[in-house]
Amino acid sequence: MNEARKIRLVVLISGRGSNLQAILDQAASGELPVDIAAVISNRPGVQGLERARRAGVPALELDHKAFSDRPGFEAALVELIDRHQPDLVVLAGFMRVLTPSFTDHYRGRLLNIHPSLLPKFRGLHTHERAIAAGETEHGASIHFVTAELDGGPIIVQARVPVLPGDDPDTLGARVLEQEHRLYPQAIRWFAQGRLGLEGERVRFDGRPLENPLELTDLT
Numbered sequence: 001m002n003e004a005r006k007i008r009l010v011v012l013i014s015g016r017g018s019n020l021q022a023i024l025d026q027a028a029s030g031e032l033p034v035d036i037a038a039v040i041s042n043r044p045g046v047q048g049l050e051r052a053r054r055a056g057v058p059a060l061e062l063d064h065k066a067f068s069d070r071p072g073f074e075a076a077l078v079e080l081i082d083r084h085q086p087d088l089v090v091l092a093g094f095m096r097v098l099t100p101s102f103t104d105h106y107r108g109r110l111l112n113i114h115p116s117l118l119p120k121f122r123g124l125h126t127h128e129r130a131i132a133a134g135e136t137e138h139g140a141s142i143h144f145v146t147a148e149l150d151g152g153p154i155i156v157q158a159r160v161p162v163l164p165g166d167d168p169d170t171l172g173a174r175v176l177e178q179e180h181r182l183y184p185q186a187i188r189w190f191a192q193g194r195l196g197l198e199g200e201r202v203r204f205d206g207r208p209l210e211n212p213l214e215l216t217d218l219t
Contacts, residue, residue, distance in 0.1 A: 006035055007035070008034070009034040009035065009088050010040065010088075011092050015046050016046065017047055019113060020052070031184070032184050032188055034088075037084035038081075039052035039059050041060070042063065042064045045061075074101065078102065087109060087191075090112075092113065098147075107197065110144065111145065111155075111190070114126075114140065115140050115175050116139065116140070117139045118151075119154075122149060125168075130162060138162050139160050139178060140179045141154050143155055153201055156182060156212055158181065158214070158215040159216070160175055160178060178215070
């Protein structure tokens with residue numbers, strides 16, 4: 001395994017920052033070799049910004065409603081992100097659809113977490129949709145971000161069973177627990193130089209992945 005270097009990280013959020021907290025905790029403990037350069041929210045006053053402040057991380061607001069169009073907001077966001085010179089940008093509950101201009105700018109260094117076993121249930125309300133579809137398992141995925149919504153190359157997934165009597169809250173809580181394991185692991189691989197994007201495929205340990213990694217196989 002490659003020795004992990006400390007990489008500069010910018011985290012984009014829109015809400016409570018639950019996955020952000022998992023990243024902050026592992027960075028603080030030294031388990032995650034990152035310097036979190038900034039946390040940026042497109043919604044003012046959300047809980048995730050307070051989590052960042054408590055951890056001593058710059059907590060920045062860029063309200064998308066202050067801009068007349070998406071390109072204007074994204075241009076300002078790129079400028080704000082790049083001011084911090086990140087090696088990696090992670091979307092942690094960042095609830096904005098991104099244009100190809102933005103995703104191309106950060107290609108190969110932009111990750112997202114999605115609460116489903118992609119390519120199933122792209123978009124919103126994944127837990128409700130999984131239950132309604134009669135799925136027996138559900139989960140979360142980490143993927144490189146491309147212009148296709150929730151459609152970039154998948155890196156790693158974690159699975160949870162859909163239990164009799166589950167509702168979206170109970171199922172979502174089990175998925176979230178796995179999300180908190182998945183995201184720090186993917187960031188760690190990136191910092192170790194084990195993870196990259198080559199064309200439209202994930203490259204892991206020097207080889208293209210045929211299928212997404214499974215967290216249960218690696219921990």
